[in-house]
Amino acid sequence: MFISSAFAQTAPAAAGGDMISSLSSMLPLVLMFVVLYFVMIRPQMKKQKEHRAMIEALSKGDEVVIAGGMLGKVTKMGDNYLSVEIAAGVETQIQRGSVVQVLPKGTIKPNA
Secondary structure, eight states: OOSOOOOOOOOOOOOTHHHHHHHHHHHHHHHHHHHHIIIIIHHHHHHHHHHHHHHHTOOTTOEEEETTSOEEEEEEEOSSEEEEEEETTEEEEEEGGGEEEEEOTTOSOOOO
């Protein structure tokens, strides 16, 4: 009474049209990944490469901005860490990766 009858359907004849329709249904998904690569992934990889080159080019005496927003001058360099003078006589150790930007020489003015 409440259950309807289920009828089996015959499979459609095998034809080349099935292959084309399945590929055309996947085309929007593939296009989405291509656009995602060029809009998000590729620029991020370029930015990482530039940051890595900046970190490797650091030298003693460079004026830098640290990730927390502090400004300082590089006084000592190690493999993974830098000593940065953030005020007269005040040095702190930071990781190389926390350097956000290298400033032009003379940007930081000492307080008199």
